[in-house]
Amino acid sequence: MSELSPILIRHARILMPDDSFLLGDVYLENGRIALVASEISIDTAGIRVINATGLTLLPGVIDPQVHFREPGLEYKEDFFTATCACAKGGVTSFLEMPNTTPLTTTQAALDDKLQRAANKSLVNYGFFIGATTENLPDLREANPTCGIKIFMGSMKGPLLVDDEAALNAIFSQGDRLIAVHAEDRTRIEERCQQFAGVRDPAVHTQIQDNEAALIATKRALRLSKQYRRRLHILHMSTGEEAELLRQDKPEWVTAEVTPQHLVLNTSAYAKIGAKAQMNPPLKSERDNEILWQALRDGVIDFIATDHAPHTLEEKSRQYPDTPSGMPGVETSLPVMLTQAMQGRCTVAQVSRWMSANPAKGYGIPNKGKIVKGYDADLVLVDLNDYQPVLAENLATKCAWSPFEGWELTGWPQYTIVGGQVALDRGVFNTSVRGKALTFV
Numbered sequence: 075m076s077e078l079s080p081i082l083i084r085h086a087r088i089l090m091p092d093d094s095f096l097l098g099d100v101y102l103e104n105g106r107i108a109l110v111a112s113e114i115s116i117d118t119a120g121i122r123v124i125n126a127t128g129l130t131l132l133p134g135v136i137d138p139q140v141h142f143r144e145p146g147l148e149y150k151e152d153f154f155t156a157t158c159a160c161a162k163g164g165v166t167s168f169l170e171m172p173n174t175t176p177l178t179t180t181q182a183a184l185d186d187k188l189q190r191a192a193n194k195s196l197v198n199y200g201f202f203i204g205a206t207t208e209n210l211p212d213l214r215e216a217n218p219t220c221g222i223k224i225f226m227g228s229m230k231g232p233l234l235v236d237d238e239a240a241l242n243a244i245f246s247q248g249d250r251l252i253a254v255h256a257e258d259r260t261r262i263e264e265r266c267q268q269f270a271g272v273r274d275p276a277v278h279t280q281i282q283d284n285e286a287a288l289i290a291t292k293r294a295l296r297l298s299k300q301y302r303r304r305l306h307i308l309h310m311s312t313g314e315e316a317e318l319l320r321q322d323k324p325e326w327v328t329a330e331v332t333p334q335h336l337v338l339n340t341s342a343y344a345k346i347g348a349k350a351q352m353n354p355p356l357k358s359e360r361d362n363e364i365l366w367q368a369l370r371d372g373v374i375d376f377i378a379t380d381h382a383p384h385t386l387e388e389k390s391r392q393y394p395d396t397p398s399g400m401p402g403v404e405t406s407l408p409v410m411l412t413q414a415m416q417g418r419c420t421v422a423q424v425s426r427w428m429s430a431n432p433a434k435g436y437g438i439p440n441k442g443k444i445v446k447g448y449d450a451d452l453v454l455v456d457l458n459d460y461q462p463v464l465a466e467n468l469a470t471k472c473a474w475s476p477f478e479g480w481e482l483t484g485w486p487q488y489t490i491v492g493g494q495v496a497l498d499r500g501v502f503n504t505s506v507r508g509k510a511l512t513f514v
């Protein structure tokens with residue numbers, strides 16, 4: 075049976091677009107969802123039948139912020155290992171960041187990434203183009219791209235753009251989405267001096283503090299309002315930013331939060347040391363609570379992992395020589411579904427934050443919902459089986475997780491990408507390839 079044979083998923087608990095669940099069947103043909111019904115009676119000769127009894131069918135996850143390290147940093151991760159991890163985590167599409175080597179700041183670099191992903195990616199892919207102070211024409215013309223990434227702080231080299239004139243030029247020219255890493259460079263540099271010599275990674279949160287995030291988020295919001303420019307605020311980490319957006323969020327602005335900024339906080343440093351170090355840093359339990367409320371209230375639109383793998387050797391150095399970032403694509407859906415099963419939110423909300431809303435925010439057509447005619451990007455999860463996160467089971471090349479030892483439920487059993495089964499009851503089909511995403 076070839077990979078693009080039709081698939082009949084039987085007896086699944088299907089999440090419908092109105093947030094209800096239908097106990098029924100879904101028929102996939104030519105990479106699309108052909109039929110959703112309580113019972114589909116067809117001749118199954120030549121059709122792959124998946125018995126989904128006891129499993130819940132959700133739209134595939136769209137992870138709108140990842141760092142997959144290829145080209146140039148493949149010792150940390152590459153498109154193949156990263157997208158096996160995606161398949162394991164129910165992530166069927168990703169949007170990847172430009173801080174690779176070379177930087178993704180030109181059409182040629184973008185084309186190179188698209189080609190590499192076409193060769194190696196098990197899931198669908200899209201890429202940001204990185205802003206520098208010198209690539210305005212590239213930012214205007216690059217294609218296809220999900221948007222322009224600006225690091226306003228917490229970055230070294232050409233991708234750091236915090237000069238007012240340069241920011242004005244980028245915000246005022248063109249109309250494609252601008253996604254900002256909002257942390258203020260000046261404040262971070264001052265506080266780096268103040269805390270110089272401290273070797274405890276917990277100081278990372280004091281250096282890149284709530285104020286550093288708030289200053290930059292306010293600035294991005296001001297520029298977006300001045301030019302009515304589509305803005306997306308990446309990985310919001312503080313209650314202050316959430317409260318700011320609650321008061322003042324133009325309709326053309328969206329925001330995201332990571333699972334780790336919802337369920338981890340500064341107490342993680344004592345447990346996992348520099349593995350808890352990321353940018354923007356984890357904050358307090360109070361920040362967790364305000365971010366959760368903002369997410370539930372729709373002030374924050376979606377969830378991204380900021381998957382940013384570094385090797386264990388790099389993470390075992392002494393702060394500040396430890397790099398910032400943690401992997402996330404293979405645990406994000408189980409982490410969030412576990413929260414749902416424990417009553418923090420609903421399964422339908424998790425799916426909206428991880429599938430429908432990123433599709434809408436980035437203008438990705440035909441994805442994020444289980445609807446006839448939509449792409450057959452789907453995940454079947456088991457909500458009733460708690461399994462621990464174990465390093466030896468991870469597909470990411472870095473081979474660690476900040477959630478090791480956590481008992482999670484909602485693990486993907488099958489992940490389907492464009493009608494092809496990429497994860498089949500825990501086994502990868504490594505011949506599956508995703509497609510380049512389009513953005514409207």
Ligand code: DOR
Nearest residue numbers: 141352353354382398399
């Ligand atoms: O923690 C982070 N790591 N935040 C970023 O913005 C970059 C990322 C990386 O590439 O390692």
